[in-house]
Amino acid sequence: MNIIDQLIAGYHRFRDGYYKENRERLVELAHSGQSPKVGVIACCDSRVDPAVITDSTTGDLFVIRNVANLVPPCEGEGVWHGTSAALEFAVCGLEVEHLIVLGHSQCGGIRSLIENQETQQENKFIASWMSIASEARERAYKDFHTVDQQAQACELDAIQISLRNLKTFPWILDRMQQNKLQLHGWHYNIVSGDLLRLDPDTGNFVPL
Ligand SMILES: [Zn+2]
Numbered sequence: 283m284n285i286i287d288q289l290i291a292g293y294h295r296f297r298d299g300y301y302k303e304n305r306e307r308l309v310e311l312a313h314s315g316q317s318p319k320v321g322v323i324a325c326c327d328s329r330v331d332p333a334v335i336t337d338s339t340t341g342d343l344f345v346i347r348n349v350a351n352l353v354p355p356c357e358g359e360g361v362w363h364g365t366s367a368a369l370e371f372a373v374c375g376l377e378v379e380h381l382i383v384l385g386h387s388q389c390g391g392i393r394s395l396i397e398n399q400e401t402q403q404e405n406k407f408i409a410s411w412m413s414i415a416s417e418a419r420e421r422a423y424k425d426f427h428t429v430d431q432q433a434q435a436c437e438l439d440a441i442q443i444s445l446r447n448l449k450t451f452p453w454i455l456d457r458m459q460q461n462k463l464q465l466h467g468w469h470y471n472i473v474s475g476d477l478l479r480l481d482p483d484t485g486n487f488v489p490l
Pocket residue numbers: 325326327349350351386388389390391392
Protein backbone atom coordinates (compact mmCIF):
# COMPACT_ATOMS: atom_id res chain seq x y z
CA MET A 283 0.00 0.00 0.00
CA ASN A 284 1.46 3.37 -0.90
CA ILE A 285 1.47 6.21 1.58
CA ILE A 286 -1.57 8.00 0.13
CA ASP A 287 -3.58 4.77 0.24
CA GLN A 288 -2.46 4.37 3.87
CA LEU A 289 -3.77 7.86 4.64
CA ILE A 290 -7.08 7.14 2.94
CA ALA A 291 -7.41 3.87 4.87
CA GLY A 292 -6.63 5.82 8.04
CA TYR A 293 -9.31 8.35 7.15
CA HIS A 294 -11.90 5.57 6.85
CA ARG A 295 -10.89 4.21 10.26
CA PHE A 296 -11.25 7.74 11.66
CA ARG A 297 -14.65 8.20 10.01
CA ASP A 298 -15.98 4.88 11.30
CA GLY A 299 -14.30 5.16 14.69
CA TYR A 300 -13.40 8.52 16.26
CA TYR A 301 -15.82 10.59 14.19
CA LYS A 302 -18.76 8.28 14.84
CA GLU A 303 -18.02 7.99 18.55
CA ASN A 304 -17.63 11.76 18.94
CA ARG A 305 -20.14 12.93 16.37
CA GLU A 306 -22.38 14.82 18.78
CA ARG A 307 -19.50 16.81 20.25
CA LEU A 308 -17.94 17.51 16.85
CA VAL A 309 -21.25 18.77 15.42
CA GLU A 310 -21.73 20.94 18.52
CA LEU A 311 -18.21 22.34 18.01
CA ALA A 312 -19.06 23.05 14.38
CA HIS A 313 -22.24 24.96 15.30
CA SER A 314 -21.05 26.79 18.39
CA GLY A 315 -17.55 27.52 17.04
CA GLN A 316 -14.20 26.58 18.50
CA SER A 317 -13.22 27.94 21.91
CA PRO A 318 -9.80 26.51 22.75
CA LYS A 319 -8.26 27.91 25.93
CA VAL A 320 -4.72 27.25 24.77
CA GLY A 321 -2.66 28.38 21.78
CA VAL A 322 0.52 26.45 20.97
CA ILE A 323 3.39 27.63 18.79
CA ALA A 324 5.05 24.40 17.68
CA CYS A 325 7.56 23.26 15.10
CA CYS A 326 6.48 21.74 11.76
CA ASP A 327 8.51 18.66 12.73
CA SER A 328 6.42 15.51 12.20
CA ARG A 329 7.74 14.03 15.46
CA VAL A 330 6.32 16.81 17.64
CA ASP A 331 2.55 16.85 17.51
CA PRO A 332 1.20 19.03 20.36
CA ALA A 333 -2.12 17.17 20.53
CA VAL A 334 -0.39 13.78 20.77
CA ILE A 335 2.15 14.92 23.36
CA THR A 336 -0.53 16.46 25.59
CA ASP A 337 -3.15 13.77 24.89
CA SER A 338 -5.54 16.50 23.76
CA THR A 339 -8.54 16.14 21.51
CA THR A 340 -10.35 18.05 18.76
CA GLY A 341 -11.08 21.61 19.76
CA ASP A 342 -8.64 21.71 22.71
CA LEU A 343 -5.63 23.40 21.13
CA PHE A 344 -5.20 26.21 18.62
CA VAL A 345 -1.93 25.17 17.02
CA ILE A 346 0.40 27.45 15.05
CA ARG A 347 3.22 25.50 13.42
CA ASN A 348 6.27 26.91 11.69
CA VAL A 349 9.96 26.09 11.29
CA ALA A 350 11.53 25.86 14.76
CA ASN A 351 8.46 27.21 16.63
CA LEU A 352 9.64 30.79 16.39
CA VAL A 353 7.66 33.95 17.05
CA PRO A 354 8.84 37.00 15.11
CA PRO A 355 8.72 40.42 16.78
CA CYS A 356 5.68 42.58 16.04
CA GLU A 357 6.55 44.63 12.99
CA GLY A 358 4.57 46.86 10.69
CA GLU A 359 6.55 46.26 7.55
CA GLY A 360 6.05 43.35 5.21
CA VAL A 361 2.80 41.72 4.26
CA TRP A 362 2.98 37.96 4.65
CA HIS A 363 2.91 37.51 8.40
CA GLY A 364 1.47 34.00 8.76
CA THR A 365 2.51 33.43 12.37
CA SER A 366 1.52 36.93 13.50
CA ALA A 367 -1.88 36.60 11.78
CA ALA A 368 -2.53 33.27 13.52
CA LEU A 369 -1.47 34.78 16.86
CA GLU A 370 -3.80 37.72 16.32
CA PHE A 371 -6.70 35.37 15.72
CA ALA A 372 -5.82 33.18 18.72
CA VAL A 373 -5.47 36.10 21.12
CA CYS A 374 -7.91 38.73 19.84
CA GLY A 375 -10.46 36.45 18.18
CA LEU A 376 -10.53 33.30 20.28
CA GLU A 377 -9.19 34.96 23.43
CA VAL A 378 -7.04 32.00 24.44
CA GLU A 379 -5.90 32.16 28.06
CA HIS A 380 -2.51 30.53 27.53
CA LEU A 381 0.14 30.61 24.83
CA ILE A 382 2.75 27.84 24.89
CA VAL A 383 5.95 28.04 22.86
CA LEU A 384 6.78 24.35 22.39
CA GLY A 385 10.38 23.68 21.36
CA HIS A 386 11.94 20.27 20.88
CA SER A 387 15.20 18.34 20.70
CA GLN A 388 16.89 17.47 17.38
CA CYS A 389 15.23 20.49 15.73
CA GLY A 390 16.38 20.74 12.10
CA GLY A 391 15.66 24.48 11.93
CA ILE A 392 17.86 25.17 14.96
CA ARG A 393 20.51 22.86 13.55
CA SER A 394 20.62 24.85 10.32
CA LEU A 395 21.05 28.03 12.35
CA ILE A 396 23.96 26.54 14.30
CA GLU A 397 25.56 25.17 11.17
CA ASN A 398 25.29 28.63 9.67
CA GLN A 399 23.57 27.71 6.46
CA GLU A 400 22.57 31.25 5.43
CA THR A 401 24.96 31.18 2.57
CA GLN A 402 23.35 28.15 0.93
CA GLN A 403 20.98 29.35 -1.74
CA GLU A 404 18.52 26.47 -1.28
CA ASN A 405 18.00 27.47 2.37
CA LYS A 406 17.19 31.09 1.61
CA PHE A 407 13.72 31.13 3.17
CA ILE A 408 14.73 29.04 6.17
CA ALA A 409 17.83 31.14 6.86
CA SER A 410 15.87 34.36 6.70
CA TRP A 411 13.20 32.96 9.05
CA MET A 412 15.77 31.48 11.46
CA SER A 413 17.50 34.86 11.81
CA ILE A 414 14.80 35.60 14.42
CA ALA A 415 16.94 33.45 16.74
CA SER A 416 20.39 34.55 15.58
CA GLU A 417 21.31 36.03 18.97
CA ALA A 418 20.74 32.55 20.49
CA ARG A 419 23.28 31.17 18.05
CA GLU A 420 25.87 33.76 19.06
CA ARG A 421 25.42 32.90 22.74
CA ALA A 422 25.61 29.16 22.01
CA TYR A 423 28.85 29.64 20.03
CA LYS A 424 30.34 31.53 22.91
CA ASP A 425 29.32 29.12 25.69
CA PHE A 426 29.56 25.67 24.05
CA HIS A 427 32.01 23.88 21.78
CA THR A 428 30.27 20.90 20.18
CA VAL A 429 27.52 21.31 17.61
CA ASP A 430 25.18 19.11 19.69
CA GLN A 431 25.64 21.21 22.80
CA GLN A 432 25.25 24.42 20.82
CA ALA A 433 22.04 23.16 19.20
CA GLN A 434 20.57 22.12 22.56
CA ALA A 435 21.38 25.48 24.14
CA CYS A 436 20.01 27.27 21.11
CA GLU A 437 16.71 25.35 21.25
CA LEU A 438 16.11 26.53 24.82
CA ASP A 439 17.33 30.05 24.19
CA ALA A 440 15.15 30.40 21.08
CA ILE A 441 12.09 29.59 23.20
CA GLN A 442 12.96 32.51 25.46
CA ILE A 443 13.44 34.80 22.44
CA SER A 444 10.01 33.81 21.13
CA LEU A 445 8.44 34.48 24.54
CA ARG A 446 10.09 37.90 24.56
CA ASN A 447 8.84 38.58 21.02
CA LEU A 448 5.29 37.62 22.00
CA LYS A 449 5.34 40.56 24.42
CA THR A 450 6.09 42.97 21.55
CA PHE A 451 2.51 42.50 20.30
CA PRO A 452 0.51 45.17 22.14
CA TRP A 453 -2.67 43.06 22.40
CA ILE A 454 -0.67 40.25 24.03
CA LEU A 455 0.98 42.57 26.55
CA ASP A 456 -2.40 44.19 27.35
CA ARG A 457 -4.02 40.85 28.11
CA MET A 458 -1.05 39.74 30.19
CA GLN A 459 -1.30 42.89 32.26
CA GLN A 460 -5.01 42.23 32.79
CA ASN A 461 -4.22 38.64 33.89
CA LYS A 462 -6.22 37.29 30.96
CA LEU A 463 -3.28 35.63 29.25
CA GLN A 464 -0.26 33.63 30.45
CA LEU A 465 2.83 32.68 28.45
CA HIS A 466 4.66 29.37 28.82
CA GLY A 467 7.91 27.96 27.41
CA TRP A 468 8.13 24.17 27.02
CA HIS A 469 10.76 21.90 25.49
CA TYR A 470 10.02 18.31 24.43
CA ASN A 471 12.77 15.70 24.09
CA ILE A 472 11.82 13.45 21.18
CA VAL A 473 14.19 10.70 22.38
CA SER A 474 13.35 10.43 26.09
CA GLY A 475 9.81 11.84 25.90
CA ASP A 476 10.73 14.30 28.69
CA LEU A 477 8.98 17.65 28.77
CA LEU A 478 10.65 20.69 30.37
CA ARG A 479 9.01 23.93 31.39
CA LEU A 480 10.66 27.33 31.69
CA ASP A 481 10.54 28.57 35.27
CA PRO A 482 10.04 32.31 34.80
CA ASP A 483 11.51 33.08 38.24
CA THR A 484 14.86 31.37 37.67
CA GLY A 485 15.06 31.35 33.86
CA ASN A 486 15.85 27.61 34.03
CA PHE A 487 14.02 24.76 32.33
CA VAL A 488 12.70 22.20 34.81
CA PRO A 489 11.02 18.79 34.29
CA LEU A 490 7.24 18.58 34.20
ZN1 LIG B 1 11.92 21.71 14.92
